[in-house]
Amino acid sequence: MFEYISGKLSVKKIDYVALDINGLAYKIYISLKTFEKISNVGNTEKLYIHTNVKEVDISLYGFKTQSERELFRALISVNGVGPKLAITILSTFNTKEIIEIVTENESKIFIRVPGLGIKKAQKIILDLKD
Numbered sequence: 001m002f003e004y005i006s007g008k009l010s011v012k013k014i015d016y017v018a019l020d021i022n023g024l025a026y027k028i029y030i031s032l033k034t035f036e037k038i039s040n041v042g043n044t045e046k047l048y049i050h051t052n053v054k055e056v057d058i059s060l061y062g063f064k065t066q067s068e069r070e071l072f073r074a075l076i077s078v079n080g081v082g083p084k085l086a087i088t089i090l091s092t093f094n095t096k097e098i099i100e101i102v103t104e105n106e107s108k109i110f111i112r113v114p115g116l117g118i119k120k121a122q123k124i125i126l127d128l129k130d
Helices: 032-037 066-076 083-092 095-103 118-128
Strands: 004-012 016-021 024-029 044-053 058-063
Touching: 004 024, 016 044, 024 058, 032 083, 044 066, 058 066, 058 083, 066 083, 066 095, 066 118, 083 095, 095 118
Parallel strands: none
Antiparallel strands: 004 016, 004 044, 016 024, 044 058
């Protein structure tokens, strides 16, 4: 739906930010890695967006880089991996580390992610191996 949102950073929390665009603030969930890369409140920020639409909720997920957003989309394409788990994975490892874990078939490293067991870690690796 949105490619990116650019606006004044009005709220910066560990798990989300709010970008103000002409008096309308968008709540955007972020990973810890994106949190570390964005500037301070009051500065202009640009985040690449994934819009998650459910029956009763529309949520925005923001990423500092397009590659992080693409990896997020790949993760949520795996059956059993929702946006919150994908954000937790992206908060635990950077994109390069995740790609290495998948290509090296290191499912035991993946279980460092809170809420991710060995079977789901193996499924993620199997589905993303391509």
